[in-house]
Amino acid sequence: MPTPQANETAALSFDPAAVSHLLAPELTTTEQPDWAIRTRGLSKTYAAIGPAPAKQALKGVDIDIPAGSFFGLLGPNGAGKSTFINILAGLVNKTAGEAKIWGWDIDRNPRNARASIGVVPQELNIDAFFTPREAVEFQAGLFGVPRGERLTEAILDAVHLGDKADAYARSLSGGMRRRLLVAKALVHRPPVLVLDEPTAGVDIELRHQLWTTIKALNTAGVTILLTTHYLEEAEELCDRIAVINHGEVAACDTTEALLARLDRKDLTLVVEEDIAEVPAELARWNAQLHPYRRLTLHYPPSQTTIGEVLAAVQAAGLTIHDLTTHESDLEDAFLALVRQDRG
Numbered sequence: 001m002p003t004p005q006a007n008e009t010a011a012l013s014f015d016p017a018a019v020s021h022l023l024a025p026e027l028t029t030t031e032q033p034d035w036a037i038r039t040r041g042l043s044k045t046y047a048a049i050g051p052a053p054a055k056q057a058l059k060g061v062d063i064d065i066p067a068g069s070f071f072g073l074l075g076p077n078g079a080g081k082s083t084f085i086n087i088l089a090g091l092v093n094k095t096a097g098e099a100k101i102w103g104w105d106i107d108r109n110p111r112n113a114r115a116s117i118g119v120v121p122q123e124l125n126i127d128a129f130f131t132p133r134e135a136v137e138f139q140a141g142l143f144g145v146p147r148g149e150r151l152t153e154a155i156l157d158a159v160h161l162g163d164k165a166d167a168y169a170r171s172l173s174g175g176m177r178r179r180l181l182v183a184k185a186l187v188h189r190p191p192v193l194v195l196d197e198p199t200a201g202v203d204i205e206l207r208h209q210l211w212t213t214i215k216a217l218n219t220a221g222v223t224i225l226l227t228t229h230y231l232e233e234a235e236e237l238c239d240r241i242a243v244i245n246h247g248e249v250a251a252c253d254t255t256e257a258l259l260a261r262l263d264r265k266d267l268t269l270v271v272e273e274d275i276a277e278v279p280a281e282l283a284r285w286n287a288q289l290h291p292y293r294r295l296t297l298h299y300p301p302s303q304t305t306i307g308e309v310l311a312a313v314q315a316a317g318l319t320i321h322d323l324t325t326h327e328s329d330l331e332d333a334f335l336a337l338v339r340q341d342r343g
């Protein structure tokens with residue numbers, strides 16, 4: 001059943017045809033491309049400034065983001081996530097490579113590429129003297145959306161700022177400012193919405209509210225590209241994930257496949273016996289001894305059954321008092337990939 005939020009945002013009609021006047025007239029199309037975003041060999045080197053040397057932030061990034069997907073871009077600090085997003089947003093000039101947004105090449109059809117994307121930047125850059133309503137109207141003006149076609153009220157409601165529409169932005173909390181940035185990114189009804197760390201510094205409750213809003217937009221047909229440090233967030237929201245590290249794609253797959261690739265389960269046992277060290281029979285599962293007779297083991301479920309592991313524990317003369325298993329989560333997958341990459 002659709003959530004009320006889904007209905008609200010669906011009513012906004014995120015159909016690029018509705019705002020096709022924003023596209024260059026000779027190039028308008030209502031056809032949905034296969035890829036919302038497609039990059040080939042995307043590279044960026046920031047020039048040296050004073051004593052700071054030149055920095056190669058992106059090294060030939062190929063990423064395909066299917067239209068309609070909810071795509072996560074993960075990576076440690078300085079990996080190149082914001083650089084990638086800012087090139088798409090037209091805020092940073094690439095050094096080499098190609099990028100298409102909604103089928104429009106950012107060099108050949110920059111106007112259509114820009115009209116196809118809404119960007120929520122990582123920095124909370126909000127004009128403190130504008131009310132949310134004014135800020136959204138102003139942004140719509142910048143994008144050339146005629147007054148009669150503006151969706152200011154609906155957009156503010158969709159991000160749960162309807163009751164703050166006329167408050168001064170400086171009186172908004174951090175979470176509200178973040179949502180105002182989302183509202184501003186939606187004024188031209190872009191088919192692709194890009195959010196750079198949208199929930200950084202936002203408390204858990206508001207984070208979940210923001211998730212609901214973004215999910216509803218995705219249900220309404222908007223392709224979402226999100227960068228995040230919260231792995232829980234990526235696991236919960238994203239259907240595909242790319243991990244970038246040092247400006248290179250370390251992995252790109254469905255969330256499910258990324259987790260499956262890890263092929264690792266953790267088993268924690270509480271045993272009856274007081275043991276001083278891990279029995280040799282259990283060494284192959286990387287067993288570790290912890291206080292209070294706890295023993296942890298790690299095994300690849302594709303090659304070993306839990307029965308084999310437990311049989312070995314019993315063969316080692318241990319009596320199992322209690323046990324829990326734990327599937328590796330995205331955090332483990334992510335750390336493993338980043339470590340592999342560091343080699």
Ligand SMILES: Nc1ncnc2c1ncn2[C@@H]1O[C@H](COP(=O)(O)OP(=O)(O)OP(=O)(O)O)[C@@H](O)[C@H]1O
Pocket residue numbers: 046047055056057075076077078079080081082083084122
């Ligand atoms: N304007 C700039 N001038 C010079 N170097 C820059 C500039 N912007 C970013 N960099 C460098 O490029 C690299 C990638 O930065 P970027 O902001 O894209 O990373 P990020 O993945 O978004 O990191 P974070 O998770 O901290 O936001 C970093 O080494 C950063 O210091």
Ligand SMILES: [Mg+2]
Pocket residue numbers: 081082083122196
């Ligand atoms: Mg960043």
